Amino acid sequence: xxxxxxxxxxxxxxxxxxxxxxxxxxxxxxxxxxxxxxxxxxxxxxxxxxxxxxxxxxxxxxxxxxxxxxxxxxxxxxxxxxxxxxxxxxxxxxxxxxxxxxxxxxxxxxxxxxxxxxxxxxxxxxxxxxxxxxxxxxxxxxxxxxxxxxxxxxxxxxxxxxxxxxxxxxxxxxxxxxxxxxxxxxxxxxxxxxxxxxxxxxxxxxxxxxxxxxxxxxxxxxxxxxxxxxxxxxxxxxxxxxxxxxxxxxxxxxxxxxxxxxxxxxxxxxxxxxxxxxxxxxxxxxxxxxxxxxxxxxxxxxxxxxxxxxxxxxxxxxxxxxxxxxxxxxxxxxxxxxxxxxxxxxxxxxxxxxxxxxxxxxxxxxxxxxxxxx
Amino acid sequence: xxxxxxxxxxxxxxxxxxxxxxxxxxxxxxxxxxxxxxxxxxxxxxxxxxxxxxxxxxxxxxxxxxxxxxxxxxxxxxxxxxxxxxxxxxxxxxxxxxxxxxxxxxxxxxxxxxxxxxxxxxxxxxxxxxxxxxxxxxxxxxxxxxxxxxxxxxxxxxxxxxxxxxxxxxxxxxxxxxxxxxxxxxxxxxxxxxxxxxxxxxxxxxxxxxxxxxxxxxxxxxxxxxxxxxxxxxxxxxxxxxxxxxxxxxxxxxxxxxxxxxxxxxxxxxxxxxxxxxxxxxxxxxxxxxxxxxxxxxxxxxxxxxxxxxxxxxxxxxxxxxxxxxxxxxxxxxxxxxxxxxxxxxxxxxxxxxxxxxxxxxxxxxxxxxxxxxxxxxxxxxxxxxxxxxxxxxxxxxxxxxxxxxxxxxxxxxxxxxxxxxxxxxxxxxxxxxxxxxxxxxxxxxxxxxxxxxxxxxxxxxxxxxxxxxxxxxxxxxxxxxxxxxxxxxxxxxxxxxxxxxxxxxxxxxxxxxxxxxxxxxxxxxxxxxxxxxxxxxxxxxxxxxxxxxxxxxxxxxxxxxxxxxxxxxxxxxxxxxxxxxxxxxxxxxxxxxxxxxxxxxxxxxxxxxxxx
Numbered sequence: 001x002x003x004x005x006x007x008x009x010x011x012x013x014x015x016x017x018x019x020x021x022x023x024x025x026x027x028x029x030x031x032x033x034x035x036x037x038x039x040x041x042x043x044x045x046x047x048x049x050x051x052x053x054x055x056x057x058x059x060x061x062x063x064x065x066x067x068x069x070x071x072x073x074x075x076x077x078x079x080x081x082x083x084x085x086x087x088x089x090x091x092x093x094x095x096x097x098x099x100x101x102x103x104x105x106x107x108x109x110x111x112x113x114x115x116x117x118x119x120x121x122x123x124x125x126x127x128x129x130x131x132x133x134x135x136x137x138x139x140x141x142x143x144x145x146x147x148x149x150x151x152x153x154x155x156x157x158x159x160x161x162x163x164x165x166x167x168x169x170x171x172x173x174x175x176x177x178x179x180x181x182x183x184x185x186x187x188x189x190x191x192x193x194x195x196x197x198x199x200x201x202x203x204x205x206x207x208x209x210x211x212x213x214x215x216x217x218x219x220x221x222x223x224x225x226x227x228x229x230x231x232x233x234x235x236x237x238x239x240x241x242x243x244x245x246x247x248x249x250x251x252x253x254x255x256x257x258x259x260x261x262x263x264x265x266x267x268x269x270x271x272x273x274x275x276x277x278x279x280x281x282x283x284x285x286x287x288x289x290x291x292x293x294x295x296x297x298x299x300x301x302x303x304x305x306x307x308x309x310x311x312x313x314x315x316x317x318x319x320x321x322x323x324x325x326x327x328x329x330x331x332x333x334x335x336x337x338x339x340x341x342x343x344x345x346x347x348x349x350x351x352x353x354x355x356x357x358x359x360x361x362x363x364x365x366x367x368x369x370x371x372x373x374x
Numbered sequence: 375x376x377x378x379x380x381x382x383x384x385x386x387x388x389x390x391x392x393x394x395x396x397x398x399x400x401x402x403x404x405x406x407x408x409x410x411x412x413x414x415x416x417x418x419x420x421x422x423x424x425x426x427x428x429x430x431x432x433x434x435x436x437x438x439x440x441x442x443x444x445x446x447x448x449x450x451x452x453x454x455x456x457x458x459x460x461x462x463x464x465x466x467x468x469x470x471x472x473x474x475x476x477x478x479x480x481x482x483x484x485x486x487x488x489x490x491x492x493x494x495x496x497x498x499x500x501x502x503x504x505x506x507x508x509x510x511x512x513x514x515x516x517x518x519x520x521x522x523x524x525x526x527x528x529x530x531x532x533x534x535x536x537x538x539x540x541x542x543x544x545x546x547x548x549x550x551x552x553x554x555x556x557x558x559x560x561x562x563x564x565x566x567x568x569x570x571x572x573x574x575x576x577x578x579x580x581x582x583x584x585x586x587x588x589x590x591x592x593x594x595x596x597x598x599x600x601x602x603x604x605x606x607x608x609x610x611x612x613x614x615x616x617x618x619x620x621x622x623x624x625x626x627x628x629x630x631x632x633x634x635x636x637x638x639x640x641x642x643x644x645x646x647x648x649x650x651x652x653x654x655x656x657x658x659x660x661x662x663x664x665x666x667x668x669x670x671x672x673x674x675x676x677x678x679x680x681x682x683x684x685x686x687x688x689x690x691x692x693x694x695x696x697x698x699x700x701x702x703x704x705x706x707x708x709x710x711x712x713x714x715x716x717x718x719x720x721x722x723x724x725x726x727x728x729x730x731x732x733x734x735x736x737x738x739x740x741x742x743x744x745x746x747x748x749x750x751x752x753x754x755x756x757x758x759x760x761x762x763x764x765x766x767x768x769x770x771x772x773x774x775x776x777x778x779x780x781x782x783x784x785x786x787x788x789x790x791x792x793x794x795x796x797x798x799x800x801x802x803x804x805x806x807x808x809x810x811x812x813x814x815x816x817x818x819x820x821x822x823x824x825x826x827x828x829x830x831x832x833x834x835x836x837x838x839x840x841x842x843x844x845x846x847x848x849x850x851x852x853x854x855x856x857x858x859x860x861x862x863x864x865x866x867x868x869x870x871x872x873x874x875x876x877x878x879x880x881x882x883x884x885x886x887x888x889x890x891x892x893x894x895x896x897x898x899x900x901x902x903x904x905x906x907x908x909x910x911x912x913x914x915x916x917x918x919x920x921x922x923x924x925x926x927x928x929x930x931x932x933x934x935x936x937x938x939x940x941x942x943x944x945x946x947x948x949x950x951x952x953x954x955x956x957x958x959x960x961x962x963x964x965x966x967x968x969x970x971x972x973x974x975x976x977x978x979x980x981x982x983x984x985x986x987x
Contacts, residue, residue, distance in 0.1 A: 088810050090703075146810075195806045202799050203825065210828040221824035312821040319809030319816065370799075 008032035010072030010115075012106055013082030015040075015048045015374070017189040018121060018178060021255045022081065024056035027065045029259070034069045034076065055188060055373050072113045079119040079262075080106050080159075085191070087146040087323055099151035100158065107162045117169040118159060119262060124174040124247070124274050124334045126153040131331040136174075136270040136338045145326040156270075169268055171261065175254050176274040176334065177327060182250035182351045185360030188373045193248060196320060197288055197362060198370050203313065204232055204292055222312045233295045236313045238281065238321055239302035244329025245278040250357070253350045260346045261339070271339040277352040281328045287358040302329075379467035380426055382459050384937045386419040387879055388516050389872045390557040390617035391456045392449055393575070394598040396869045397852055399451055404442035409502055409531030409576045410509050411558065412439050415449035415461045417512040422468040424511040432475040432482050436508035440472040451848055454841065456872045458739055490548050494530055494570070497540045502576070503530040513555070513571040517879040517936035519945035521563020526553075528570040533577060535650060535682040541572060542680065543654035554680050556593060556619025564626070564973075572680070574619065579683065582607060587688045588645045593621040593681055600686070601866055609688040612637040616868050621647070621681040627884075627969055628976035628983075630927050632725035632761060632865055632918050635716050637689060639920060639927070640972075641668055641979045644686050649679035656682070659977065670982035672971045692765040695722070697861025698772060699780040701756040701814035702726075705898060706891035708758035709917060709926070711776060713889040715762060717923035720771045723763035723865055728914040730931075732759060735870040736789055738840040738849070740877045745796035753801035754813045758914075763862050778815040784823070786859040790837045791830025800829045878911060878933035881945060883952055884969040886984055889919045889926040893963060900955050901930040908948040910934060910941070925965070925984045 009026060013019040014035040026033055037045035045068050053063045072078055084091075084098035103120075110118050127134040128141025128149055138160055144150035156172055163170035179194070180187030190198065207224045210216055219225070223235045257273045265271075285297045300307060302325075307314060321328070343349070351357065392415040395401050405414035412421060418439055424430045449461040476482075485506055494503040504510070505528050515523035528550070532538050545552050553567035556574060565571065579592035580603050589611070591600055598616035612633050614623045623629050624647070628640035637643065646660045647667075657664045657679070665678040702708035708726045715721050729751035737743035750756045759780070762772050773779055780788070788795055795801070808816040817826070830836075834853035838846045857863035864870055874880045883901065887893055898914055905912025915929030934945040953970075960966045964987065972983055 090810070090812060191806075199803055199807055202803055202829075206825070206828045209831075214828075218824035218828040310821065312819075312823070312825050315819050315821045316807055316816075316825060319811045320807045321809075323809035 008034070008073070008076050009079050009119075010034045010036065010069075010076045011079045011081060012036045012102075013080070013121070015052050016081060016083070017191075017374070018175070018251070018254060019079075019081035020052045020056070020188060021251050022079065022258060023066070024053070024058060025255045025259045026262075027053075027058055027062045030062075030065055033066045034072060035066055036070055036082075037068055052188075052374075072109060072115060074113050075116050076113065077117040077119065078106060078110050078115045079121070081121045082106075083121065083152070085148060087148045089147050092147050095147050095151055099148075099155050103155050103158060107159060110168055111162075111166045115168055117171065118163050120156065120159045120170065120172045121258075122156050122172050122174045123149070123152050124176045124272055124332075125149045125327070126156055126174065127332055127334070128153060129326065132333060134272075134332050134334050136272050136335060138270070146323070163268075171265060171268065172270040173258050173261065174270065174272050174274075174334070175258075176247035176249055176272075176278075178249055178251050178254050180250065180361040180364060181252045182357045182360075183252060185357075185362070185364035187251065187361065187364060190365050190368070190370050190372060193284075193361075194365055194370070196317070196324075198365070199317070199320075200234070200288055200294070200297070201292055201366070201370075203234065203316075204294055207234065208232060224313070227295070231293055231295050234313060235296040235298075235311060236317055237298050237300045237307050237310075238285070238317060239307055239325065240281050240299045240329040241302050241325070241331070244280065244325075244331055246280055246284060246328050247275050247278040247330060247334065248353050249273065249275050249350050253348070256346075256348050257339070257343055257350075260348055261342060264342055264346065269338055271342075272334045272336045273339065274334040274336065275350045275352065276336065276340070277350070278330075279353050283353065284328075284358075287355050290355065291359060291362055375463070376426075376467055379463045380423065382461060383419040383423040383426075383464045383467075385457070385459055386416055386461075387457065387872075387875045387936075388416060388558055389456065389615075389875060390416060390559040391872050392416050392452050392461075393557060394596050394617050396598055396616060396867070397451060397455060399448045402446070402448055403444065404439075408442070409573065410435075410504065410512070410529060411573065411575075412509045412512045413442060415453065415465070418443060418468055419461055419464050420512045420515075421508055422464050422471065424508075425468070425471055430507040430511045432472060432479075433506045433508040434482055434484050435504060435506035437472055437476065437482065439508060440469045443469065445469075451845060454845055455738070455849070455852075457876045460842075490544070490550060491528055493544055493548075494528060494541065497537050497544065498530050498532050502532065503528065505529075510571075513558070513573070514566065516558065516563060516566070518563040519881065519934055519936065519942040520949060521566065524566040524568055526567050526569060526571045529573060530570060531573045531576050535577075535648075535656065538572065538574070538577075538680055538682055539650045539654045539656060541570070542650055542652065545570060546652070546654065554622075556622030557596065557617050559615060559617045574621075574680075577682070582688075583685075584609070584688065586645075587690075588685045589688055590683055590685050591620045592683055593619055595620050597623065598867060598869070604688060605691075605866065607688075608691060610691050610866055611686050611688060612643045613866065613868065615871060617872070620686060621684045624684055624686075624976045625677060625681045625974065626976055627972050628978070628980075630918065630920075631868070632723040632763070632916075634927065635724040635919050636719075636722045637687070639980045640975075640983060641977055642687075644684050644977070647684040647977065648682050649677075650682055651679040667975075667977035668979045668982070670972070670975050670978035670986065672967070675974050677974045694766040695763065695862055696766075696769060696782050697723075697761060697763045697785070697865065698769055698782070699732075699756075699759040699761055699785060699861070700772060700776050701754070701778070701780065701812075702758040702760060703755045703812065705758050705914070706895050708760050709889065709891040709894050712760050712917065712919050713891075713923040713926070714775070715760075715772065715923075716889065716919035718771070719922065721762040721764040721768045723761070724919055725761045726758050726917040727761055728916065729757050730913040731874070731916060732756075734873050734876065735864075736792060737873075738837065742792060742796055742840050743873075743876075746792060749795055749801045753805045754817060756814045761861065761865070763865060778818045780814075780818055782861050784818065784826070785861055787823075787827055787830055787832045789859045790832035790834065790853065791827075792837055793840050794830040794836065803829075874931065878941075879936040881932040881934060881949070882915065883930045883932065885928050885956065886920075886965075886967045886969065887926055887928050888963070888965050889917075889923050893966065894926065894928055897928060897959065897966070898930065900959065901952070904948055904951045904955060905932060908944050908951065910944045910948050921980065921984065
């Protein structure tokens with residue numbers, strides 16, 4: 001018989017990418033969980049939860065820790081994971097609705113149900129368009145890179161003010177960019193890190209098809225060539241900036257870290273769940289080139305201005321890079337004064353991305369046909 | 375097998391596409407030979423269903439209808455292109471049914487003939503008038519949800535205006551009511567009668583007067599036939615649905631199309647027309663003492679006679695004419711843009727299409743259309759593409775107002791690569807890589823074109839792969855023809871528009887409205903709410919600006935399975951709600967006018983319809 005844990009949580013966004021990992025981890029520790037889940041993609045709430053539980057390999061006993069409900073119980077802790085991670089300004093209305101208006105509803109619920117603690121899943125990037133040290137504190141940047149950062153920052157402040165005014169304890173968790181499991185490569189979602197890699201893989205496939213099955217005129221127009229030995233040359237220059245870093249954390253680290261903080265921390269606080277050994281875009285390009293057997297991917301220093309005479313492939317990546325440049329060439333340094341000692345005391349460290357981890361993650365993504373397991 | 379044939383027969387939508395040779399296959403030979411719809415695939419489908427239902431017995435005409443089918447397969451190709459139906463299974467079943475009956479019961483006896491039918495036959499000739507139930511049943515119903523079947527006693531297919539005049543006099547003498555029919559493709563229950571149905575399909579005069587930019591058209595000429603002839607001479611007419619008869623179309627509601635943005639509507643489209651009056655006497659619109667058909671009033675009116683010819687305007691076509699699609703995510707933005715073009719006299723044809731329209735038109739199957747609609751609307755955010763047809767100066771102006779258009783080359787790539795576009799990888803790539811750009815803006819980048827072409831592999835074989843296997847070779851050849859993927863040609867000939875009724879019968883609600891984005895958005899929301907309330911499939915159709923952007927014609931569509939009584943009931947209820955909604959709305963906005971009130975006033979001046987109180 002499992003030992004029932006005395007703490008219980010009401011969790012929003014518990015079937016999302018990070019939320020589901022957290023739910024699985026808390027279930028395994030026999031915490032009682034109430035999940036707020038909507039029907040989606042033709043699945044009702046129960047089915048969505050069941051599918052997620054099966055993917056994580058939870059036992060029936062562990063699953064029995066989960067119940068589904070729209071409201072938290074009196075005195076329960078609330079973990080608010082629900083979020084819209086879209087960056088596009090054109091979708092501002094939907095992003096604000098998800099990241100701000102829904103938060104407000106959940107905060108009101110926390111007050112009416114006398115929630116014992118409010119855990120808010122934010123992002124390290126709520127620091128905004130800044131350079132240098134970003135402390136584990138509320139920040140008031142003048143500019144943001146995009147509507148996502150802006151709404152997540154506003155949300156932190158909203159949660160802080162509300163909890164302070166209503167005597168609710170508040171923890172804010174700020175992960176950086178999260179990818180799959182470092183040990184197994186498994187992942188429920190293939191976004192963020194996976195998008196450009198998937199794009200490279202897809203383009204490689206269609207270029208090879210054009211060269212091998214057609215006359216290859218379209219590949220030629222894009223400057224793509226097949227070298228003797230089978231390597232495909234795809235000339236893509238990606239703009240970066242000097243000194244920029246790419247802060248990636250595997251989802252297993254995120255889960256362990258957040259769970260440990262939930263369990264160990266008793267005070268109000270903001271926690272950066274980030275990689276202290278952040279890599280850079282060059283590494284990622286090196287891994288991608290090696291994994292897919294391609295040449296021609298190159299990082300160029302964008303400090304000197306725009307890339308000239310872009311080919312079609314570069315044009316394709318331009319908008320993506322423009323949007324994600326603040327993340328793939330990031331001059332923000334996320335301080336971990338509060339988080340690091342706590343995680344070290346629990347022996348939790350973030351692995352640095354290397355080719356083996358990259359390969360495991362991409363093997364799993366490719367085997368999944370790049371289809372999310374959501 | 376029989377069940378499949380019955381299902382297919384029941385699903386004929388009466389769009390009459392088997393009566394025009396739009397794929398270059400030729401027509402079912404017995405149709406033009408005999409005239410009656412019974413001898414076209416459409417009629418044989420109705421006949422088979424009626425025989426199985428026991429609505430009509432096996433008769434000599436039924437035997438003849440079955441015998442004259444050569445099982446050539448033309449109907450399968452034509453119907454599959456538009457509806458995915460395969461009528462040839464019905465033709466086999468019909469032959470089998472008739473053979474079985476004749477073998478058991480012998481040749482059927484001819485129906486009794488009364489004095490009226492004998493007189494009718496004297497006018498038209500023996501072959502072209504009938505009181506045989508197998509003929510009549512094909513004129514007795516259509517998919518309209520509020521028009522119950524009405525079995526006529528007689529049907530005639532006259533050849534000349536003299537014959538029409540004589541028939542009208544005969545009907546007056548015998549007090550026989552009559553309905554006049556072109557191709558019957560209006561499918562709104564207008565062409566049925568308990569008395570005589572006069573089918574004008576044999577009156578196929580087309581006489582060009584190029585010097586005066588007009589063409590005289592008989593009432594049996596379809597829009598497709600006339601447009602083909604006009605195009606061959608370097609002209610264009612403002613044409614409606616391809617299988618609709620030109621005269622019937624003018625008479626019924628007036629012709630409008632995307633070209634109405636410059637060619638106009640109603641009386642704008644013709645020079646004059648000739649009629650056989652109710653007394654059997656002939657008159658022309660331009661006679662001094664003829665009824666004033668230019669006038670419009672908001673009331674149910676009857677035509678003073680049968681239109682037996684019309685002189686339709688011919689328009690010259692610039693050599694550098696082409697088409698572009700200008701994508702919009704929001705309807706109001708699209709309306710504002712189209713209105714601006716119309717106001718500035720940019721473009722010959724302008725229309726704001728919906729995601730449903732463009733995906734259904736382009737896709738050879740229901741399944742593919744559904745996927746493509748998701749790609750266009752959800753991934754690429756092309757909810758309201760504005761189609762503009764114009765010369766190079768027009769298109770330059772369009773590009774300067776709104777860069778990022780889908781030109782005809784890209785349209786052809788998307789069209790011929792449609793099965794590849796439906797696969798998730800490609801749209802996902804665009805959606806994920808477009809950053810803060812709108813996905814459709816990305817699509818139109820010239821430098822990315824080779825990548826799009828490599829990904830979609832556009833070819834006649836690729837689009838043909840969406841058809842059933844046994845027809846792929848044929849459709850591969852059809853799509854070799856550049857006109858099949860040319861925005862201008864597709865809109866001139868409109869051969870794809872009948873695909874609107876492929877999944878379910880379409881009930882089009884059409885209003886004239888100010889070309890005001892706010893008003894059109896409110897109308898759209900209102901129609902949408904009615905569809906939701908009545909649980910009936912529904913979607914935005916199109917908007918075309920009229921008269922230099924002052925007004926617009928707006929179509930909203932509801933869809934029903936006309937073979938399902940429950941769906942017919944829901945559609946009937948929706949029609950009631952629509953009437954009430956338009957009534958309420960037009961009392962606040964008198965310049966919003968339901969086309970229902972222009973019925974049989976298609977010859978009226980547009981100024982009377984659009985602007986007069």
